[in-house]
Amino acid sequence: MPADAHRTKAAPDAGRAEPASPLTERQEARRRRILEACARLASRGGFDAVQMREVAESSQVALGTLYRYFPSKIHLLVATMQDQLEHLHATLRKKPPAGETAADRVAGTLMRAFRAMQRDPLLADAMVRALTFADRSVSAEVEQVFRRTTAIVLDATDLTDPTPEQLSAVRVIGHTWHSTLITWLSGRASIEQVGVDIETVCRLIDLTAPPRSGQG
Amino acid sequence: MPADAHRTKAAPDAGRAEPASPLTERQEARRRRILEACARLASRGGFDAVQMREVAESSQVALGTLYRYFPSKIHLLVATMQDQLEHLHATLRKKPPAGETAADRVAGTLMRAFRAMQRDPLLADAMVRALTFADRSVSAEVEQVFRRTTAIVLDATDLTDPTPEQLSAVRVIGHTWHSTLITWLSGRASIEQVGVDIETVCRLIDLTAPPRSGQG
C-alpha cells in the first residue's frame, strides 16, 4: 500500500485550480510545462508521439512526477484538450460569430473551431482520440470538456434559459461535432462532408428554439 | 524481411469472404473461434479483458496466427463489432420496427439496438471504444461498420432513393448513436438521456423526408 494511495494530503491533481491545494508556483509551472510538451509532441506525430517518457523528459520532470500530475496518458491528453478549449472559448467570446438564426451562429462557431483543428490535425487527432477512448476513470475530466463544449455552443445560440429540449439538441450537436471530427481525422470523410453534417445537425436548434427572426 | 511482408500469397485477411483466397474450412473455423473468444472475453471485463494472449489461448491458436488473422487488437474488436452488427441487422430485417413517421421507426430501431447493448454493456464498451479509437490503418474495416450502421438506419426510414440531404441526416444519426453510446458506457449519461437524444436527432429525418403523415 503506497503512502498516497488515497491521497492523504492534496496531490497536484488533474482537477482545476482551487479546491484541494493551491499548487505552488513551481508546481503550476511544472503543470504548464507538461501540458505544453504534450501539445508540442502531439502536434508532430499525433497520439502515438505523445510518449510518457518523452513528455517527462521534454518538460524536465521525472516520469513519476508526470504520473502524479496526470495519472495516465489519457488524463494528460484530455487535460490538454480542456486547456485548448479554454483558449478557443476565450477567442470566441471576443469575436462571437454573426448569423441570423441560432443555427447559423452555432454552425459558424463550430466551423471556426473546425478550422482551428485543421491547422493542427495531429494535435486534434491525439486529443479527440483520447477523449473518446477515455473510460470511467477519466469521466470527471471528460465531463468538464463536454461542459465546456456545451457552453461554447450555448453561447452561440444566445439562449439565456434553454429548455430541456434545447439542451438535448445542444448535446446532440456536441456529439456530432466530436464524431464528425473523428471521421475526418481518420480519413473517412472530406472536409466538405463535415461541413454539411455540421449544418445539418445545427438545424435542430432552430427546430426547438423560439426564433428571433422566424424560420420554420 | 519476412517472407510475407507484402503478402506474396493470400493471407487470411481481415476482409470479408471471397476475393483474396477462399479460406479453407479449418481457417474459417479458426477465424470463428477467434471472434467468439474475443466476444466472450469482452463480455466479462470489457476492452481491457480482451488481451491478445488470452484470445489466442482461448481460441486455441498461436499468438502469431491471431495476428495473421487480425493485425491488431483494434482490428479484432472492429471485426467483432461487424459480426455482431450482422446478427442485429438480420434480426431487424425479420421484425422491422413499426411507427408512423420515419423518425419513429428509426428511433425504434436504434432503441432496440440500444437495448441489445444494455444486455451486454462490457462487450458494447469494448467494441465501441475500439471503433472510435481506430486510426487510419483500420479505416477500411471501420468504414464497413459505418456502412452497415447506415444501412440499418436507412432500412428503417423506408426511403428507396435518399437525397444527399437525407444521407447527411442519416450520417448524423449514426454519429449521435455512437457518441451517446459512449457517453452512456462511460457513465456520463443516463439511459433516459440517451433515449431523449436519440429521439431528438431522429427528428432530422422527418425534417428532410417527404412525410407520409406530416409533422410540421
Added chain:
DNA sequence: CGCCGATCTAGAACAAGTTTCAGAGTTGAT
C-alpha cells in the same frame, strides 16, 4: 511416397504505458 512453399506453433524479444522504490530536495511549523 517425398518434396516445396505456405501456414501454424511455441516462445523469446521488443516497445510503450504504468508502477514501484530508495534517496535527494523542498516546505512549513516550531
Added chain:
DNA sequence: ATCAACTCTGAAACTTGTTCTAGATCGGCG
C-alpha cells in the same frame, strides 16, 4: 536552524500489445 512530512528524481520492474525466429504441419504436386 531543525525536524517531519511531503514532493521530486532516477532507475528498474512489470504489463500487455506487437514483432520476430526456428521449427513443426499441412496441402498440393511430381
